Amino acid sequence: MLNRTADNVARATPEPLARRVRGISDKGLAWLFISPTILLLLAINIFPLFWAIYLSFTNFRANRPNEVVKNLGLANYKRILTDQDIWIAMQTTAHFVFWTILLQTVIGFTLAWLIDRKFRGHAFWTTIILVPMMLSPAVVGNFWRFLYEPQIGLFSYVISFVTGIPPTNVQMLSNVDLAPWSIIIVDTWMWTPYVMLICLAGLRSIPEYIYEAAEVDRASNWRQFWSITLPMALPFIMLAVLFRGIENFKMFDMVNLLTGGGPGSTTEVASITLKRQAFESWRTGYSSAFAIILFVAVFGLANIYVKALNKVKQR
């Protein structure tokens, strides 16, 4: 079928064009194939990025496009770096990223380590465990709001049933102390399978003969775990941490629907602050500067991390 299509295409191509296509050099073809992608990314990603950089030096407001735009120099950046609210948002983000990664890595690795025992039916249960991470964080996050409802929500009910706290007092989303944990719980529920899957690949990449050799040397199970399993799976764990770290640093959808940054600003992670500044207060110039700072931060951290990862891999 495909062969015939190719023939038809070849035959239907007008002779002068066909000569040109046939005569095209490999180098020309390479650029012909690659340039559309590069052009698209330049138009949709890089051009807007430069526009944002330009805006970050101005007092432009998107809701007042006709006002005269003033050049502020670095004033926006100075204000952001000294703004108390921005630092609180960064701390909230750090708290969220730290705990989600810690919980997901510990639980995810443990699950992978258990699945690696290859008990009967492990493939089926692995697929079941993987389901939450494929779903839309927004749509599922929205539904968790229902599970967290005091009294009528399933989560609150189970908590009050287990702990004996009156069901109306389990206020996960409106309690200042609990709200940051409510988003950590949902994120951990969703993304632990992701870490688990990568860890599983790491564990399966360890050749069996190493364990056999350790067994001959009478290394204890404990010893085998610390000197074979963990070090050999480490590059994989780090890869999972890298991806989760970047994703959670950018976290927006799930938190926006679950708490919207509230109560007050207790769950206001960086992206929520950015949205509030850009699309609610319409401080476009100011929020562009914040966006650039966030982008540089993610990019810088990712770069450092990739270098560390390569070092671990080479060992």
Place this chain on the structure above:
Amino acid sequence: MSLTSAHSVVAPSANSKLVAGTIIVAYALISIVPLLWIFATSFKTPPDSIAYPPKIVFQPSIEGYCNLFTTRTRQTPEYINSLGPATGFCDETVRKRNMVIAGPSNFLPRFVNSLIIAFGSTFCAVFLGTLSAYGFSRFKVPLADDLLFFILSTRFMPPIAVAIPIYLMYRELGLSDTALGMILLYTAVNVSLAVWLLKGFIDEIPREYEEAAMIDGYTRLQAFWRTVLPQATTGIAATAIFCLIFAWNEYAFAALLTSGSAQTAPPFIPTIIGEGGQDWPAVAAGTTIFLVPILVFTILLRKQLLRGITFGAVRK
């Protein structure tokens, strides 16, 4: 002890398998509860959905689905009695709550938007991605590593940061709240995944096939069409599903850049409200319909999942 075992000395014992199996099954069951709860809630009546204690056993009803697809207005009993007999189950259910169906809701158009935008952007991303991946895989491209890193780095940008200038740009170009604008944007986001994944798949196809084809007189383009593409079908299909899932699930851009005619389902579903707050059975019904395609794809994809979620970094 291991001497008596017929298996490898390092095979896990039956006991440890049992313990591991029990913990995994328990985790799987607990983690699936929220999804089962969504499914169950979609078949509850609104009073059942907010009962205390939460109802596990209940009389199933499709009221949630009725409410999802319709808008309703409250009427006096006299008016409702003056109407003819109810046409269909939804009509009947709604009238019992002293309401009449006023018309279709926005769910179906939003769902169709999701389909158009997800499939449109997936097609574009996979098309561009296949060409670029082949280019990077087979030719000596100057600065190839830098270009590949550049393509990947576009993924590091927080979506809200990208949305600010895109919002202004689309306003100037008249692309705000259009399917075309969303397709372009999702294509740009997905093309990085497509290039990285497909490059991995195409790298695995031996060059000898094309070289043999070219010795037989095919041009490079014909060899690409006839030998590489058929071999890459599985990879292209898997990549397409990953792009589809991303576009289908995406919320941040959709919420900020669309409001009406091009709005997709994720920003719409949370806005489904009934009288006095969120209509949870209707939200659950919308969520169920929205999630089912992804469940099917997850099962189809399970062998390629690892590769997809790590941008091809882990292949196994």
